Amino acid sequence: MALSVQIAKRLPEFELDVSLTASEAPISILGPSGAGKSMLVRCIAGVERPDRGRIALGEKILFDSERHIHVQARLRRIGMLFQNYSLFPHRSVAENVAFGIHSLPRAERDRRIATWLTRTHLEGFENRRPRELSGGEQQRAALARALATEPEALLLDEPLSALDTHLRSQVESQLQETFAAFRKPLLLVTHNIEEAYRLGEQMMLLVRGRVIAFGPKAEIFRHPPTQAAAQLTGCKNFSRARGVSDSEVEAGDWGVRLRVAQPVTPANRQPAFVGIRAHHLEFVEPSEASARPENVFPCWPVRVSETPFRVTLYLHLHQEPGKGVPHHLQAEVYKEKWATFRARPLPWHVQLDPESLFLMPE
Amino acid sequence: MDWSPLWISLATSVTATAVTLALGLAAAVWRQGRKGPAMAFLDGIFLLPLVLPPTVVGFFLLLLFGRRGPLGKFFLWLGTTVVFSWPATVIAAAVVAFPLMYLTARAALEQIEPNLLQAARTLGATEWRVFREIALPLAWPGILAGTILAFARALGEFGATLMLAGNIPGRTATIPIAIYFAVEANDVSLALRWCAIDAAISLAVLAALYYWTHAQRVSRLGWGRR
Numbered sequence: 072m073a074l075s076v077q078i079a080k081r082l083p084e085f086e087l088d089v090s091l092t093a094s095e096a097p098i099s100i101l102g103p104s105g106a107g108k109s110m111l112v113r114c115i116a117g118v119e120r121p122d123r124g125r126i127a128l129g130e131k132i133l134f135d136s137e138r139h140i141h142v143q144a145r146l147r148r149i150g151m152l153f154q155n156y157s158l159f160p161h162r163s164v165a166e167n168v169a170f171g172i173h174s175l176p177r178a179e180r181d182r183r184i185a186t187w188l189t190r191t192h193l194e195g196f197e198n199r200r201p202r203e204l205s206g207g208e209q210q211r212a213a214l215a216r217a218l219a220t221e222p223e224a225l226l227l228d229e230p231l232s233a234l235d236t237h238l239r240s241q242v243e244s245q246l247q248e249t250f251a252a253f254r255k256p257l258l259l260v261t262h263n264i265e266e267a268y269r270l271g272e273q274m275m276l277l278v279r280g281r282v283i284a285f286g287p288k289a290e291i292f293r294h295p296p297t298q299a300a301a302q303l304t305g306c307k308n309f310s311r312a313r314g315v316s317d318s319e320v321e322a323g324d325w326g327v328r329l330r331v332a333q334p335v336t337p338a339n340r341q342p343a344f345v346g347i348r349a350h351h352l353e354f355v356e357p358s359e360a361s362a363r364p365e366n367v368f369p370c371w372p373v374r375v376s377e378t379p380f381r382v383t384l385y386l387h388l389h390q391e392p393g394k395g396v397p398h399h400l401q402a403e404v405y406k407e408k409w410a411t412f413r414a415r416p417l418p419w420h421v422q423l424d425p426e427s428l429f430l431m432p433e
Numbered sequence: 434m435d436w437s438p439l440w441i442s443l444a445t446s447v448t449a450t451a452v453t454l455a456l457g458l459a460a461a462v463w464r465q466g467r468k469g470p471a472m473a474f475l476d477g478i479f480l481l482p483l484v485l486p487p488t489v490v491g492f493f494l495l496l497l498f499g500r501r502g503p504l505g506k507f508f509l510w511l512g513t514t515v516v517f518s519w520p521a522t523v524i525a526a527a528v529v530a531f532p533l534m535y536l537t538a539r540a541a542l543e544q545i546e547p548n549l550l551q552a553a554r555t556l557g558a559t560e561w562r563v564f565r566e567i568a569l570p571l572a573w574p575g576i577l578a579g580t581i582l583a584f585a586r587a588l589g590e591f592g593a594t595l596m597l598a599g600n601i602p603g604r605t606a607t608i609p610i611a612i613y614f615a616v617e618a619n620d621v622s623l624a625l626r627w628c629a630i631d632a633a634i635s636l637a638v639l640a641a642l643y644y645w646t647h648a649q650r651v652s653r654l655g656w657g658r659r
Contacts, residue, residue, distance in 0.1 A: 118551040144554040157552035161570045170566070171556030220556060 074224050074256035078114055078124030078134070082107060087114075087121075087280035093224070093256035099271025099288070100260045101303060107280040108260040109154070112226040115258070116151040117144030128223055128256070150222030154229045156213035158201035164188070164212050165197040171220035187215040192245070206234045207242045214249060224256040231266055239266075246270060264305045268292070276303050294333070294429050298344045301431060305348070307401040312345035312430065320345055320430065325388055325399050330365050332425040344431040349383065351427035352402035354412050355420045365425060369418035373398045382409045386421060434623070437603045438611035439630060441522065442588060445607055449526035449587040454580050456527075457534030461542055462564065483532035490529060491596025498524070498597065521598035522605050526587035534583040541575025542568060574645060581642045588634060 077090035087107040091098070102108045113119040114134075115126060123136040128149070133142045158167050168184045175183065188194055191211035201209055210230060217225065230246060231239050247270060250257060261267045267274060267288075274288040276299075284291050284300040295301035298309060310324035314335040322329050322345050329345060355367060370386040373396065377383075382405075385398035402421065412419060460479065464472065482490050498515045499505045508515050515521050545568055553563045569576075591609040598605035600614055608631050615624040 113551075116551075116555050118554060144551070145557045145559065147555070148557075149555065151552070151555040153548045153552055155546075155548065157546065157548040159549060159553070159567060170553065170558070216556065 072129035072223055072255065074115070074258075075127050076111075076115055076124075078111075078121035078126060080110065080114060080119070080121040082110060082280060085279045087111060089277070089280070089282055090124075091275060091282070091285065093258060093273075095254050095256070096272035097250045097253075097257040097259060097270060098273040098275055099267035100258060100275045100277055101264065101267040102262065102277035103303070104262055106277045108262075108277055109228050111277070112151065112228055112258055112260055115224075116149050116226055117142060117147045118151075148220070148223045150217035150220060150225045152210075152213050152217055152225070152227040152230055155233055156201075156209045158204075158209055158213055158216070160201050163198045163200060164193060164204070167201070167212060168216045168219050171216060183219050187219045190218075190249075191215040205238075207238045210234065210242060211245065214246075218249070218253075222255075225253060225258075227257075227259045229260055229262070231261070231263070243269060264303075276300050278303065295346070295431065298346070298431050301344075301346045301429070306346050307349045308352075309344050309346045312343045314343065318425075327366075327368055327388065327423075329423060329428060330425045331428045331430060333428070333430050335430065345428055346431060347400075347423050347428050349401045349403040351424060352386075352400060352404075353422040353424060354402075354404070354408075355422050356412075357415070357420060359420075366423040366428075367420050368423075370400070370421045371418055377406075381405055384409075386419075388421075391417070434626070435602065438606050438608045438627065441519070441603075441605070442607040442609075445519070445522040445526055446584055446587040448523045449530055449590075450580060450584040452523065452527045453530045453534045453583045453587070454576075457531055457579065457583070458538050458576060460535050461538035462568075464539060465542055479535050480532045482529045483536075487529055487590065487592025487594075488596060491525060491593035494525060494528065494593060494597045516597060517599045517601060517605065519598070519604055522594050522607060525593035525597045526590045529590050529593055530583040530586040533586055534579045537579025537582060538572070538576050541572035541579070544575070545571050577645050578642060581638055581645065585635060585638045585642075588631075588638070 072094075074093040076092075079086060079088045081087075084105070085107070087110055089107075089111055100108050100111065110119060114121045117133065120141055121134060121136070124134070125132070125136070126134040128147070131142075132138070132140050133147050133149075134140060159170065162170070165184050165188070168187055169180060172180050172183055184197075188197065191214055193208065193211055193215060196204065196208065196212070201212065204212060210233075231242060234242055243266065250270065259267075259270055261270075271288055273286065274284070274291050275282055276284040276291070278299055283303070284296050291300065292304050295304055295306065301309070310322040312320040312322050312329075315321050315328065317335055318330055318332075320329050320331055320335060320343070331345070368388050370388050371391050372384050373387050373392055374385040375382060376385075381403055384402045384404065386400045386402060387396055388399045400421065464475075495516065496502050497504050498508070498521070500509065500514070500516075505514070505516070515524065549567055549571070550563050553567045558566070589609060590607070591613065594605070594607060595610055595613075600606050600610050606614070608627050612624050612627045612631070615621075615627065
């Protein structure tokens, strides 16, 4: 059963205007805070009402502004996981899970509660109150509560952002398990790039209420359709670009001519941007620099910033920079790699692999 | 000593509190999520008995329930009058206690995290179930505190009661009215005895209020609220 959504809703800052279709593949909706992501899933769940449009789950119309249909949330059979899980604080874990299935015969209800508490690894927690659970346990209890009703679609609003970092990867892999077993329309809202990538198969990028990219996640990361999409997927390096041949562009902001693997079609020839991800920049040895002629340029570090395992290098191209000169490129390398070239004499040589460069129309 | 003022006071306060609880809670629930100038005006009307002198409230009630008042005419048509009867003490006490109940019930309901109610709806709950199983239990300590406040206010009601119900010993004379007329009749010892009884009841009510607000903060609802 497919979930098809095509809605618009006026928000204080902008208009939310989204259409999407979801079937079995989980879709992660990635966007900065305040992009309208939560509002989108709340409209689908039926706890908010769009201004106009249509929402359908299979044959069932859930919302249609023209026909004045607005099915109440309780009748939609859509499970929703709220950002802070919204467990009922005055009820035990088992009573929380029972809430959505209270009309079932007792034996069947008890069986379902047991099944879902087992699947979410919460056996033995039946009589705990939500405040006695850790963040990860609360999330699982909320998930069990939503899934026990056997919904036809599942919506998750920032399922991991309320958790401590060290808990996330564990909870994330449990979520992946659950998603794999669900096989129904599933939307997941997040502002975390990696979470979005790992948990979704399809990906939707939402900025100020608009869909700026929607498709298979790998495709979106390899060839972001716009600069905004590239930025949202974590790309740090952009330059204005002008096509000079079928396979070459002039990158104005970096002052270089670049060979690109992607064809320079008329669509992205004028005007266009070229981009490359920070971890795709390669550092080559001076002896190799002349042997690898494609897109290799001398560079000087302007600033270096370390994290526990990686180093971010802010690079200036062509000549030794003076004080306060802005950087051209931002490179990210593992510390082990950095150790191999940090002692080399300047300038270093950076390569912008044609395969890693991507072009974006305006 | 004639104990009737005690029984009248207790019966009046208990009845008035029950009426106030029902009406105040209903008004607070109905008012939830509604906005606009009409609502602000209505709030003003609901809270008027709190800010007006009780004698003024009593005078309005007298106009309303008197022989020429709209409600008075209605009751006359039913073959009865309200003014200077025991129900008049209940009406006066309920009207002055209403704002306290309404305010505390509204505050208690507004404190509930809206997503809890929305989550209940996405789990298939009807509005009645959302109210009965989620909103009411979560707002309960606040509502109870409001009930106790309303009871205390009803118990102490004097001005409006005197205007609407008068001083009919054995029928409408509550403790505060008995005290007033004892003092007027120079029976200081009787007035003192009623004062002591009134103070005892009030202290018991305050103890209950303290217990409930404390219990709310410490144990039953001590989960992490943002």
